[in-house]
Amino acid sequence: MKKIPLLLATAAFALFCDSARATTVIPPTFDELVGRAQMIFEGTVTDVRSNWTGEGAERHIESLVTFKVKDSVKGNASGKVTLSMMGGTVGDQTLEVTDAPKFKVGDHDILFVENNGTQFIPLVGIMHGRFRVQSDSSGGEVVMTNEGVPLSDVSKLGKDETGVSSGRALSLASFKQVVRSTAASLAAHPPQ
Amino acid sequence: MRRKPLFCALALLASVGGVSSTFGYLLEGPKWTSSTIPMVVQLGTPSFVLPDGNLDWNKDAENCFQIWNEQMRDSQFSWTEAPTSPAAAQHDGKNSVQFSGSVFGKGYGSGVLAVTTYFFSGSSMTEADVNFNTGINWSSGVVAPKNDFHRVALHEFGHVLGLDHPDQAQPPQSQAAIMHSMVGSTNTLTGDDVAGVQALYGPSTNVGPGPRLGNISTRGFSGTGDNVLIAGFILHDQAKPVLARALGPTLSGAGVAGALSDPTLSLYNQSGQLIFSNDNWADAQGTEIQQTGLAPPDSREAAIKATLAPGNYTAILSGKGGATGIGLAEVYDLSLSSGIAYNISTRGFVGTGENVLIAGFIAKGPEIETVIIRGIGPGLQGTVPGVLPDTKIELRNSNGQLITSNVGWQNDPNSALLSFYGLAPGNAKDSALYTQLVPGNYTVIFNSPTNATGIGLVEVYDISN
Numbered sequence: 001m002k003k004i005p006l007l008l009a010t011a012a013f014a015l016f017c018d019s020a021r022a023t024t025v026i027p028p029t030f031d032e033l034v035g036r037a038q039m040i041f042e043g044t045v046t047d048v049r050s051n052w053t054g055e056g057a058e059r060h061i062e063s064l065v066t067f068k069v070k071d072s073v074k075g076n077a078s079g080k081v082t083l084s085m086m087g088g089t090v091g092d093q094t095l096e097v098t099d100a101p102k103f104k105v106g107d108h109d110i111l112f113v114e115n116n117g118t119q120f121i122p123l124v125g126i127m128h129g130r131f132r133v134q135s136d137s138s139g140g141e142v143v144m145t146n147e148g149v150p151l152s153d154v155s156k157l158g159k160d161e162t163g164v165s166s167g168r169a170l171s172l173a174s175f176k177q178v179v180r181s182t183a184a185s186l187a188a189h190p191p192q
Numbered sequence: 193m194r195r196k197p198l199f200c201a202l203a204l205l206a207s208v209g210g211v212s213s214t215f216g217y218l219l220e221g222p223k224w225t226s227s228t229i230p231m232v233v234q235l236g237t238p239s240f241v242l243p244d245g246n247l248d249w250n251k252d253a254e255n256c257f258q259i260w261n262e263q264m265r266d267s268q269f270s271w272t273e274a275p276t277s278p279a280a281a282q283h284d285g286k287n288s289v290q291f292s293g294s295v296f297g298k299g300y301g302s303g304v305l306a307v308t309t310y311f312f313s314g315s316s317m318t319e320a321d322v323n324f325n326t327g328i329n330w331s332s333g334v335v336a337p338k339n340d341f342h343r344v345a346l347h348e349f350g351h352v353l354g355l356d357h358p359d360q361a362q363p364p365q366s367q368a369a370i371m372h373s374m375v376g377s378t379n380t381l382t383g384d385d386v387a388g389v390q391a392l393y394g395p396s397t398n399v400g401p402g403p404r405l406g407n408i409s410t411r412g413f414s415g416t417g418d419n420v421l422i423a424g425f426i427l428h429d430q431a432k433p434v435l436a437r438a439l440g441p442t443l444s445g446a447g448v449a450g451a452l453s454d455p456t457l458s459l460y461n462q463s464g465q466l467i468f469s470n471d472n473w474a475d476a477q478g479t480e481i482q483q484t485g486l487a488p489p490d491s492r493e494a495a496i497k498a499t500l501a502p503g504n505y506t507a508i509l510s511g512k513g514g515a516t517g518i519g520l521a522e523v524y525d526l527s528l529s530s531g532i533a534y535n536i537s538t539r540g541f542v543g544t545g546e547n548v549l550i551a552g553f554i555a556k557g558p559e560i561e562t563v564i565i566r567g568i569g570p571g572l573q574g575t576v577p578g579v580l581p582d583t584k585i586e587l588r589n590s591n592g593q594l595i596t597s598n599v600g601w602q603n604d605p606n607s608a609l610l611s612f613y614g615l616a617p618g619n620a621k622d623s624a625l626y627t628q629l630v631p632g633n634y635t636v637i638f639n640s641p642t643n644a645t646g647i648g649l650v651e652v653y654d655i656s657n
Binding site for chain 1: 279301344
């Protein structure tokens with residue numbers, strides 16, 4: 001199979017195309033993430049349980065992921081929040097959903113939530129609506145993408161995936177501050 | 193030297209994580225253990241002509257299955273088509289591919305193009321379903337880089353096979369791959385995708401030579417002198433057996449008025465030397481030509497079978513005894529596993545109505561064929577008298593539906609690519625277009641947008657190779 005010339009052709013085509021898109025999910029920009037989210041919170045996963053749900057053609061396995069809310073950044077999350085995600089394991093049957101982020105007890109995340117209960121993965125931009133909180137070498141808390149790469153520049157989200165992680169990871173405090181200020185700005189001046 | 197423990201640790205990491213140490217592919221975990229993966233395709237027909245030549249959405253998906261199949265040894269996609277209604281069900285034991293407004297009753301969320309869900313038990317896949325979001329304004333082909341169904345389907349079917357996103361591996365991998373979550377302009381399998389699927393299903397021993405042009409043909413008016421029908425082609429790489437044909441009476445039988453009653457065929461090399469000629473195909477190579485299965489239907493028609501070294505060749509179709517009329521010149525590539533026909537062209541008199549110049553070609557696959565098509569008229573000035581003063585080219589699929597057209601190459605949305613490949617015509621009134629096509633039969637209609645007439649040259653370049 002002669003791939004290289006075709007790759008050259010497609011690479012050449014890319015030179016003249018506008019921005020590339022994700023294969024299955026068009027990544028949201030930071031403003032879209034914040035604007036679309038009905039609820040944004042920092043939380044820790046305390047429970048994941050899966051069960052069969054739905055009837056007839058819609059019967060599937062779902063996982064109920066429960067978070068203990070540490071800080072509500074937008075909306076009114078408090079106490080515990082349970083998100084319904086398509087997929088999971090019941091008995092010897094597992095349903096996987098491509099692009100869906102995977103959660104386990106103890107995960108420390110910031111979630112951008114939309115349409116919980118009615119959307120197959122209730123996060124803005126599916127995997128793009130989940131950020132991980134990790135400790136850095138100095139003991140501080142920093143923010144990573146769902147893929148585990150540092151989130152260093154929110155302005156590049158949805159525009160330049162390489163640029164998203166081109167520097168040091170943002171601190172958790174800085175990230176939440178920019179989310180809050182963006183949410184306030186969007187509330188004051190909704191996009192047309 | 194204390195390298196072994198580190199090497200072992202890396203190897204273990206690679207195997208546990210499902211990541212190749214030399215490639216970036218990432219495996220989902222489970223795989224199909226059966227020799228066939230039966231898919232039910234219920235995508236239906238679009239309300240418009242797909243720009244990559246696919247005749248409907250089902251065929252588009254099936255081409256993607258073929259592209260994956262070509263790389264796999266132990267398992268192959270098989271498929272059946274089904275009506276779009278009733279919609280597929282989750283966990284029904286069928287592997288369904290459909291357009292749907294939801295993922296089995298749940299909303300997609302904004303920006304989601306398609307979702308693949310799969311059930312597995314232990315390490316064996318038991319069901320996989322692919323839902324394409326009906327909320328997306330789908331098209332297909334690289335000329336529609338946004339929402340390209342073919343590219344997304346190729347990616348989703350990689351998930352069905354058990355491939356995950358290499359850029360979501362730990363650590364993330366950066367190799368180009370159709371399986372990247374951020375695919376960019378990659379619209380076919382890369383070495384990384386092939387390595388991934390072959391890690392699951394073994395390497396195929398049936399990999400074809402890749403996209404190529406299998407046959408060229410031109411129908412036009414063959415006059416006398418400068419107005420005879422001239423077909424040109426360029427062979428790359430190595431010696432290649434070809435069959436050239438000149439048809440006339442067969443066209444009459446198909447209802448074409450004014451066809452040549454007795455065409456002749458002459459084949460010239462790039463030095464302009466006559467290397468073969470023929471009047472009636474059965475006279476000299478009758479048995480050989482019959483064995484190709486491509487013998488002309490009428491005994492008065494001409495054919496030449498020859499093995500040609502790489503180079504430029506010209507086949508001239510003319511009427512016996514100076515007769516004029518409409519003829520069909522064709523060149524078939526008889527050995528699709530060797531040398532590549534890079535370019536085909538036909539120079540002839542471009543008239544109106546039945547007398548427009550018509551070029552045909554077959555794109556062999558299963559991969560996408562990248563072509564540049566040119567219709568040259570004014571650009572021939574100074575080389576031949578009476579050139580076509582303005583030009584128009586239309587590309588049609590095997591159903592005769594218009595895929596795309598061009599009047600004036602600078603109006604082509606991909607005109608920058610014409611220049612990039614050094615194939616921008618010399619005159620603004622010459623026409624050209626760049627496109628990528630799935631396997632199939634295609635026709636180029638070359639004429640004047642103002643119903644002018646004259647000598648013109650229509651060309652098809654294989655850019656994939």
